[in-house]
Each structure stands twice: as structure tokens, then as C-alpha cells.
Amino acid sequence: MNQTSQTTEEFIIPKNEIRLTDGTTFHSYRTEGSLCMHHEEFDYKQGIAKIRKPWIEKRESRGDKNFSQMYYARRGEITEEMRFVAMRENVSPEFVMNEVKIGRAIIPSNKNHLELEPMIIGKKFLVKVNANIGNSAISSSIEEEVEKLRWALRWGSDTVMDLSTGKNIHETREWIIRNSPAPIGTVPLYQALEKVKGKAENLNIDVYLETLIEQAEQGVDYFTIHAGVLHDYVRLTEKRVTGIVSRGGSIMARWCLHHKKENFLYEHFDRINEVMKKYGVSYSLGDGLRPGCIADANDEAQFAELRTLGELTKKAWEEDVQVMVEGPGHVPLHLIEENVRLQSELCNEAPFYTLGPLVTDIAPGYDHITSAIGAAMIAWHGTAMLCYVTPKEHLGLPNKQDVKDGMIAYKIAAHAADLAKGHPGAQERDNLLSKARFEFRWEDQFALSLDPELAQSYHDETLPQDGMKKAHFCSMCGPHFCSMHLTQELRKEEASRK
Amino acid sequence: MNQTSQTTEEFIIPKNEIRLTDGTTFHSYRTEGSLCMHHEEFDYKQGIAKIRKPWIEKRESRGDKNFSQMYYARRGEITEEMRFVAMRENVSPEFVMNEVKIGRAIIPSNKNHLELEPMIIGKKFLVKVNANIGNSAISSSIEEEVEKLRWALRWGSDTVMDLSTGKNIHETREWIIRNSPAPIGTVPLYQALEKVKGKAENLNIDVYLETLIEQAEQGVDYFTIHAGVLHDYVRLTEKRVTGIVSRGGSIMARWCLHHKKENFLYEHFDRINEVMKKYGVSYSLGDGLRPGCIADANDEAQFAELRTLGELTKKAWEEDVQVMVEGPGHVPLHLIEENVRLQSELCNEAPFYTLGPLVTDIAPGYDHITSAIGAAMIAWHGTAMLCYVTPKEHLGLPNKQDVKDGMIAYKIAAHAADLAKGHPGAQERDNLLSKARFEFRWEDQFALSLDPELAQSYHDETLPQDGMKKAHFCSMCGPHFCSMHLTQELRKEEASRK
Numbered sequence: 004m005n006q007t008s009q010t011t012e013e014f015i016i017p018k019n020e021i022r023l024t025d026g027t028t029f030h031s032y033r034t035e036g037s038l039c040m041h042h043e044e045f046d047y048k049q050g051i052a053k054i055r056k057p058w059i060e061k062r063e064s065r066g067d068k069n070f071s072q073m074y075y076a077r078r079g080e081i082t083e084e085m086r087f088v089a090m091r092e093n094v095s096p097e098f099v100m101n102e103v104k105i106g107r108a109i110i111p112s113n114k115n116h117l118e119l120e121p122m123i124i125g126k127k128f129l130v131k132v133n134a135n136i137g138n139s140a141i142s143s144s145i146e147e148e149v150e151k152l153r154w155a156l157r158w159g160s161d162t163v164m165d166l167s168t169g170k171n172i173h174e175t176r177e178w179i180i181r182n183s184p185a186p187i188g189t190v191p192l193y194q195a196l197e198k199v200k201g202k203a204e205n206l207n208i209d210v211y212l213e214t215l216i217e218q219a220e221q222g223v224d225y226f227t228i229h230a231g232v233l234h235d236y237v238r239l240t241e242k243r244v245t246g247i248v249s250r251g252g253s254i255m256a257r258w259c260l261h262h263k264k265e266n267f268l269y270e271h272f273d274r275i276n277e278v279m280k281k282y283g284v285s286y287s288l289g290d291g292l293r294p295g296c297i298a299d300a301n302d303e304a305q306f307a308e309l310r311t312l313g314e315l316t317k318k319a320w321e322e323d324v325q326v327m328v329e330g331p332g333h334v335p336l337h338l339i340e341e342n343v344r345l346q347s348e349l350c351n352e353a354p355f356y357t358l359g360p361l362v363t364d365i366a367p368g369y370d371h372i373t374s375a376i377g378a379a380m381i382a383w384h385g386t387a388m389l390c391y392v393t394p395k396e397h398l399g400l401p402n403k404q405d406v407k408d409g410m411i412a413y414k415i416a417a418h419a420a421d422l423a424k425g426h427p428g429a430q431e432r433d434n435l436l437s438k439a440r441f442e443f444r445w446e447d448q449f450a451l452s453l454d455p456e457l458a459q460s461y462h463d464e465t466l467p468q469d470g471m472k473k474a475h476f477c478s479m480c481g482p483h484f485c486s487m488h489l490t491q492e493l494r495k496e497e498a499s500r501k
Numbered sequence: 502m503n504q505t506s507q508t509t510e511e512f513i514i515p516k517n518e519i520r521l522t523d524g525t526t527f528h529s530y531r532t533e534g535s536l537c538m539h540h541e542e543f544d545y546k547q548g549i550a551k552i553r554k555p556w557i558e559k560r561e562s563r564g565d566k567n568f569s570q571m572y573y574a575r576r577g578e579i580t581e582e583m584r585f586v587a588m589r590e591n592v593s594p595e596f597v598m599n600e601v602k603i604g605r606a607i608i609p610s611n612k613n614h615l616e617l618e619p620m621i622i623g624k625k626f627l628v629k630v631n632a633n634i635g636n637s638a639i640s641s642s643i644e645e646e647v648e649k650l651r652w653a654l655r656w657g658s659d660t661v662m663d664l665s666t667g668k669n670i671h672e673t674r675e676w677i678i679r680n681s682p683a684p685i686g687t688v689p690l691y692q693a694l695e696k697v698k699g700k701a702e703n704l705n706i707d708v709y710l711e712t713l714i715e716q717a718e719q720g721v722d723y724f725t726i727h728a729g730v731l732h733d734y735v736r737l738t739e740k741r742v743t744g745i746v747s748r749g750g751s752i753m754a755r756w757c758l759h760h761k762k763e764n765f766l767y768e769h770f771d772r773i774n775e776v777m778k779k780y781g782v783s784y785s786l787g788d789g790l791r792p793g794c795i796a797d798a799n800d801e802a803q804f805a806e807l808r809t810l811g812e813l814t815k816k817a818w819e820e821d822v823q824v825m826v827e828g829p830g831h832v833p834l835h836l837i838e839e840n841v842r843l844q845s846e847l848c849n850e851a852p853f854y855t856l857g858p859l860v861t862d863i864a865p866g867y868d869h870i871t872s873a874i875g876a877a878m879i880a881w882h883g884t885a886m887l888c889y890v891t892p893k894e895h896l897g898l899p900n901k902q903d904v905k906d907g908m909i910a911y912k913i914a915a916h917a918a919d920l921a922k923g924h925p926g927a928q929e930r931d932n933l934l935s936k937a938r939f940e941f942r943w944e945d946q947f948a949l950s951l952d953p954e955l956a957q958s959y960h961d962e963t964l965p966q967d968g969m970k971k972a973h974f975c976s977m978c979g980p981h982f983c984s985m986h987l988t989q990e991l992r993k994e995e996a997s998r999k
Binding site for chain 1: 867895956
């Protein structure tokens with residue numbers, strides 16, 4: 004798989020080029036950016052190219068006060084970001100502008116994230132995947148975090164959330180942003196809490212806004228904000244099996260109960276809006292009351308919060324701020340569709356961004372699989388972006404292999420949904436791979452797969468010889484029982500009779 | 502996890518007992534049989550206990566001519582097999598009898614498989630999983646195959662298909678059956694083909710029936726029979742991307758085209774019926790024309806064959822022979838439900854038994870995941886048994902790790918479907934595990950999971966110390982950001998205020 008690009012007057016559009024032995028060339032969507040990120044000699048302190056610099060300078064020099072893509076879309080202005088994503092997704096810039104205008108899609112793009120190669124999140128576009136990275140109090144350095152970012156992008160992550168909570172979070176975030184062609188999201192509440200020494204009750208809107216500005220200055224593209232965890236809703240979680248499982252949710256619940264007051268993020272949403280506008284940051288309205296187990300799915304607490312998120316979506320839109328809405332979590336198969344339907348209704352089709360959901364609780368160690376099942380289903384029904392889950396979920400901090408395993412499971416889920424939605428062109432890769440399979444072009448089969456090296460290593464485990472790359476069978480059925488080989492022979496014989 | 506049992510006057514019902522640290526005991530369905538199969542000193546040449554010997558002797562001594570469970574059900578006789586599965590599934594024997602009588606469930610049970618601990622396949626019961634084992638011309642010994650059987654049962658396989666095609670297939674099969682408490686299925690066509698030295702055109706009904714009787718004598722519980730691949734249907738596959746991908750389907754297609762005659766299995770279905778009755782073998786009507794890629798899903802060839810399988814189901818039922826019907830394969834998410842609906846309609850609710858389906862073709866090396874997504878969906882809609890797919894599918898013969906990975910992915914899919922169908926009691930394990938999670942009972946969380954050792958090893962990777970088994974956090978979020986810990990503290994404080 005080679006990195007390639009489509010160069011126009013304006014842009015270099017990132018693509019992966021896969022050349023097949025039958026002369027066909029296939030281009031796939033590339034999340035690593037237009038410049039290959041995997042040099043051996045990579046030094047994170049260099050940062051990557053600032054492709055948006057001239058775009059932003061132009062807007063600043065004319066005195067823009069709102070840097071949200073929705074603001075431009077509503078004025079009928081097609082931005083560079085819109086043109087860029089239109090080329091990435093093979094649609095017209097007008098279509099992109101309209102989807103952003105009505106709030107059905109967002110282009111997360113802080114004006115200070117100049118390294119960003121824009122992408123779009125919305126149900127009319129390819130389903131996207133987010134990977135969470137970040138250290139916890141237990142482990143990891145800045146260099147490791149930047150490496151995790153690159154690794155997640157290598158395996159197809161469309162956006163990356165930095166959920167660091169330990170030391171050096173400002174500096175870690177700085178280098179993540181300076182090295183990311185993908186949008187970066189954060190949960191500013193974590194850093195705000197560190198600023199008040201971990202005491203939730205000491206939080207207030209001022210320390211929160213200070214944190215928001217600090218992070219917005221660095222270039223964070225979207226913020227998870229738990230403004231929907233209202234004081235009254237906390238009691239709705241009392242009978243739950245696993246209570247509140249969102250960190251942000253539990254912090255805000257504690258604050259509300261301690262002060263016997265309404266959530267200050269909800270109360271001061273207008274002030275937050277001002278920061279979002281100024282930097283062009285998008286909301287990811289957090290679902291602080293999402294269910295943490297099958298038993299708690301689709302309950303009153305969850306849907307009460309969702310109604311409030313719908314209300315906040317409209318408030319954000321009044322100021323032309325882009326919004327996506329976070330969703331669960333843990334949901335059994337038969338309750339998944341209701342989540343999408345309600346979110347779409349209550350939030351006027353603002354993009355839905357769900358964590359899985361896991362469709363059972365009984366498989367810790369395999370939650371990339373339990374959740375990929377739910378993720379495929381929910382994306383088919385309209386979720387625009389999936390937050391991945393790694394095999395370590397509920398058990399520990401993921402390592403590189405876990406990040407890769409989580410990403411691949413989610414690329415599968417996202418692609419399965421694209422196929423089911425009939426997304427134009429989505430099936431081409433399946434068809435090319437299946438054709439290569441039928442024609443025993445093993446090398447092409449490997450090249451077209453999500454993980455070429457692994458596919459080849461599995462094949463070579465039993466048949467490593469070079470000649471076997473052209474063999475009309477594999478060790479699964481052996482030479483005499485390969486149905487594809489039998490079909491091919493049959494077709495040849497039939498052809499020769501005609 | 503301890504092996505345990507529920508002993509009644511008549512039976513020892515296999516169960517796994519999981520004792521939790523809070524005093525609760527949970528019993529789970531056990532596929533390994535009532536006697537633990539994992540002695541270090543296991544010798545396959547001993548075979549396991551023949552628990553059905555007295556049941557079958559009674560029927561033989563009274564001169565029964567039809568040993569099918571449907572035959573007994575239709576006469577209103579509740580057999581030992583029905584009582585056994587009723588206890589396994591926590592339903593009444595009358596309910597079991599009725600489901601078998603109307604053909605909506607089957608109890609695969611050859612009268613010569615005396616070691617069988619009966620199980621039931623039907624949409625009103627727990628979703629079942631089948632594992633394929635068997636050597637190919639490339640590899641493996643009898644001992645290895647018996648070990649694969651035990652390994653598949655260890656991870657929850659409900660039935661096992663022996664798809665051996667190499668040398669010693671008679672003897673390999675013998676020892677598999679003599680050591681299996683689970684039903685064994687085969688595709689007799691493979692051995693019949695070996696008997697005519699691999700020349701499909703030399704097959705005929707006599708060599709086929711001879712093979713059928715040989716295998717039925719050994720005790721095979723269900724046969725995959727490709728009687729629905731009609732001569733006329735072969736041309737419907739001509740434009741397909743991957744043609745015919747069932748081995749049995751491609752063999753029968755070749756035979757039909759060569760002789761320009763109708764499929765001899767279809768033509769002589771009555772004679773096959775006679776063998777099935779005599780031994781009490783169940784049909785697994787093979788889907789020889791199942792789609793092998795997304796592009797070929799739900800096409801004319803597939804559904805033409807399905808209509809014929811519906812016709813054959815009724816023919817089998819005329820002789821009181823039990824039937825399940827095989828299904829695909831490769832199907833995108835949005836076309837899955839149609840498969841179940843049509844099969845149910847055309848085959849009068851005879852149990853559906855599907856291979857996956859894979860919901861995309863682009864992830865060789867991860868097809869246990871691509872297919873677990875489809876499997877969960879199709880089982881939720883009513884598929885009674887899922888044939889697992891391993892990570893090596895399309896690439897090579899699976900090893901032990903692949904068998905385990907495939908099985909776990911499919912136990913997840915089956916359980917997710919049980920939850921979504923609201924199967925009584927299915928959610929208990931999820932609830933217990935989630936409660937243990939919320940209460941930081943790590944040992945219980947591991948014990949209740951599908952793979953306790955793996956879950957614990959993932960946890961211990963970063964926090965191996967004994968004290969961490971009671972810690973109110975893990976390395977994923979660290980001590981200060983565990984939402985469950987925060988919720989617990991909140992609940993305590995609220996309680997103390999009241």
C-alpha cells in the first residue's frame with residue numbers, strides 16, 4: 004500500500020494507492036494525512052505542515068469573529084475546508100456546505116489547528132471512527148502519546164481524542180495537535196478538575212472557561228462538554244446497576260449534589276458558546292448519563308439527558324456553533340435503533356457519535372468485538388462517528404496492539420455500515436478483493452485487506468512457499484476441495500463446450 | 502469455574518458452577534458434557550460414558566423402525582432426550598416435544614451416538630454455535646482432531662462438524678464420535694468423493710448411500726446434504742463474482758453439468774430419507790449455492806435453492822425426519838433479515854443454521870469479527886444455530902488459537918442474540934458481571950467472563966499486585982478518574998445525609 008495523493012490547484016488530498024497485479028489501481032480514503040507519517044527518523048518536535056495557515060490568515064485579516072464552519076455555510080460561503088472534504092468524499096462542495104448549514108454534518112476545525120487536513124462527520128458521509136489515546140495517572144510519556152496518535156491514524160482513525168489526565172497534559176496535548184492531520188478532541192473537564200486539585204465541588208465556570216480557552220488556543224477541534232447532566236437527573240441513576248459510568252458525568256453529578264445547584268455548564272452555556280465561536284471549536288455534547296451495562300440501557304436517566312442535549316444543540320446552532328451528540332455505551336441489539344431514532348428526533352439530525360455500543364457485558368477482554376457488533380448496527384441506522392473500544396476496555400490502559408485491534412474492529416464496523424447504507428463506491432473494495440480471491444491472486448487479496456501483513460502471515464503459516472502465492476487453493480480446504488477452483492474449472496469446461 | 506451437575510433420578514445435567522465472593526452462585530450452560538473432559542491423562546481410545554445406551558436399547562427391544570425424535574414427538578412420546586434438553590434449557594418437556602413435533606426445533610441424535618448428551622436447536626431455545634474441525638489434505642493426525650474437538654467444546658461449541666477430507670477419515674470420525682458429548686455433523690459427500698478417487702462425475706446414489714450408511718453406523722448425528730443444487734440453478738451462478746463457494750455445491754454442480762441430469766441427491770431423496778429414519782440422523786440441508794461475497798448476496802441462485810430446500814423439508818417431515826436448513830455466508834447488514842424471513846416462510850420455520858454471515862469482504866484475518874457482526878444480527882432475527890468462522894477463514898487451516906478466537910466471537914454473537922430475543926434468564930450473567938464490576942469485585946468479574954484467564958491477564962498487565970484485585974480503579978482511568986468509584990462515593994455520601 005503506497006501513500007499517494009490527488010493534487011489540485013489548491014490541495015493535496017490524501018489517498019492510499021493499491022496497485023493490483025491485474026493492472027487495476029484502487030484508491031482508498033487515507034486518514035494518515037497527505038504526507039506519509041511513518042518515517043523512521045520522525046521527530047515530534049518538528050510538527051507537521053500547516054496547510055491551513057493561508058486559509059485562516061485570510062479570515063483573520065478580514066476580521067471574522069466566528070470561525071465555525073456552520074457560520075460560513077449559513078452565509079453561503081464555501082470554505083477551503085468544505086472543498087477539501089468534498090474531494091475526500093467524492094461529493095460536491097455545495098452538498099457539503101448544505102449538510103453543514105443544516106447541522107447534519109460537522110467539520111471539526113479549530114482555527115488554531117493549522118495542521119488539520121479537514122474531514123467531515125455526518126450520516127450522509129462515510130462512517131468515521133475515533134480512537135481515544137492519553138495517559139492515565141499510571142503511565143506514559145509525551146513521546147509515547149504522539150506515537151499512539153500516529154499509530155491510531157496508521158490504522159484508520161478519523162479523529163483522535165486525547166484523554167490524558169496525568170502530568171504534563173498541556174505539553175502532551177500541544178505535541179499531539181502539532182503532529183495531527185486529524186481533528187483532536189478533548190474533555191476539558193479533566194484538566195479543570197486537576198486545576199482544583201481533584202475536588203469536584205471546587206469546580207466553577209471560571210476555572211472551566213479558563214481551561215477551555217487554554218485548550219482552544221492550542222487548537223483542540225472538539226470539546227466533550229457534559230452540560231446535559233442536570234441536577235434533577237442524578238436521582239434517576241440511583242437504582243442503576245452501574246450508576247454513572249462517564250467520568251465527566253460523575254464529576255458533574257457530584258458538583259450538582261454538593262452545591263444543590265444546577266450544572267454550571269448548563270447554566271453558563273452561552274459563555275461556553277462564545278469560546279466555541281471564537282476558535283471554531285465544535286461541541287461533542289457528552290452523554291454523562293450513558294448506560295454502563297445492559298441492565299441500564301435506554302433508561303429514564305439516559306433519555307432525560309438526551310432531551311437536554313437536544314435543547315443545547317439548538318442553543319449552539321443559534322450561535323452557528325457546530326454540534327455532534329455523544330451516545331452509548333452498553334445497549335442490547337433490540338434497543339439500538341431506538342437510540343438513533345430518538346437522538347435524530349430530539350437533536351434535529353445533529354451527528355450522533357457513539358461509544359460502541361457493547362451488546363453484552365459478559366466478555367471483558369473481547370469488548371472490541373462485543374462493541375463492534377453494536378457499532379455496525381448503530382452506524383447502519385445513522386450514527387455518523389463511532390468511538391472505538393479496545394480489548395482492554397474495563398480492564399486497563401490499552402497498549403499499541405490493543406489500539407490496533409480496536410481500530411481494525413471499528414473499521415470493519417464502519418465499512419459494514421457504509422455497505423448497508425449503500426454509500427456510493429463503498430462496495431468497490433469488497434468486489435475487487437472478492438474477485439482477486441476467486442482468481443487466486445493472493446497478493447492482491449492481501450493488498451486490498453485492512454491488514455495486509457496479517458492476512459499474508461496467516462496464509463503463509465501453512466504455505467510459505469513463493470509458488471503458493473499463485474496456488475489455486477489454500478490449506479483450509481487443500482488442493483482437491485477448493486470450491487472456487489472447482490467452479491473455475493467448471494466455467495472453463497462450459498466455455499470450451501460452447 | 503468448576504464443572505458441576507444437576508443430578509436427578511434419571512440424568513446428570515452438565516452445568517458450570519461459578520461461585521462469587523459475595524456468596525452468589527451462578528450456573529451456566531455447559532457444552533463440555535457432564536464429565537469434565539480436561540484430564541491431563543486423557544486417552545481418546547477409552548471413549549466417554551455411553552449415557553444413552555439404556556434409552557436406545559429400550560427402543561430397539563420394542564422394535565422401533567424410526568429413531569427420529571420427531572417421530573416420537575408426533576406420537577406424543579416424551580423421550581429421555583426431550584427431558585434432558587428440557588432440563589438443560591429450563592423449560593418443560595412438553596414444550597420441547599411440541600417444538601420438535603412441529604419441526605421448529607431438532608434434537609440431533611443418531612441412535613448409535615450413545616455418548617451424546619442431548620441438546621436442542623430451535624429459535625425458541627438458546628442460540629447454539631457449531632465449530633468445524635477436520636484435517637485437510639495438508640495436515641493433522643487423529644489425536645490432533647480429537648484434541649480439537651475437546652478444545653472446541655471447552656470454549657462452548659454446541660455441536661461439532663468433522664469436515665476431514667484426508668487420510669484415515671473413517672477412523673478419525675470414529676474417535677471423534679466416541680469422545681463427543683455433543684452432536685457430530687459431517688458432509689458425507691466428501692468421503693463419497695474420495696471413494697470415486699476425486700472424480701465428481703463418477704459419483705452416484707449407490708456410493709453415496711453406502712457412505713451415508715457407513716457414517717450413520719458410526720453415529721453421526723446430522724448430515725449436510727446438498728440436494729437443493731438443481732441442474733437448472735447452476736447457470737444462475739454464471740455471472741457471480743465468486744461463483745459457487747460451497748465445496749458440496751461445486752461438486753454437485755459439476756456432476757449435474759457433466760451428466761446433464763438432475764442432482765441425484767434430489768432425485769433419490771426418498772432413499773436418503775430411509776437411512777435418516779433408521780438411524781435417527783437429522784438433515785442439515787446444505788446451501789450449495791450460498792453467496793461467497795457481498796456482491797453475490799441474496800441473488801437468484803441462492804433463493805432458488807432455498808425454495809427447493811423448503812420443498813425437501815416437507816418431504817423429510819413426511820417421514821418424520823428432523824431438518825435444519827443451512828444459510829449464508831456473505832451478506833451485508835441490510836440484507837440479513839430477508840434471509841431469515843424467506844427461510845422461515847419457505848421452510849415452515851425449520852431451524853436455520855447459518856455460516857456467519859460476513860458483513861464485508863475486506864478483512865481477511867479478522868473474519869471471526871466481520872462474521873460475528875452478521876451472526877449476532879441473523880440470530881437475533883431467528884437463526885437457531887451459528888456456524889463459527891475463525892480468523893483464518895479464506896487463508897488457511899485454523900490452529901487451536903484460531904478455534905478459540907472463533908468460538909469466543911460466536912459465543913458473544915449468540916449471547917447478544919439471546920439478550921435481544923429476551924430469552925428468559927439470559928441477562929442474569931450480564932447483570933451479575935456488571936454488579937461485580939461496579940463493586941470492584943475483580944475476581945468475580947473475571948470468573949463471570951467468557952474467558953476468565955484472558956480478562957485477568959489483561960488486568961494484571963499493568964496492575965499485577967494482589968491488592969489491586971480489590972482496588973477501586975484500574976489502569977484505564979487511574980485512581981482519581983474512575984467514574985464507578987466516584988458514583989459509589991456519591992451514593993455513600995447521599996445515604997449518610999438521609
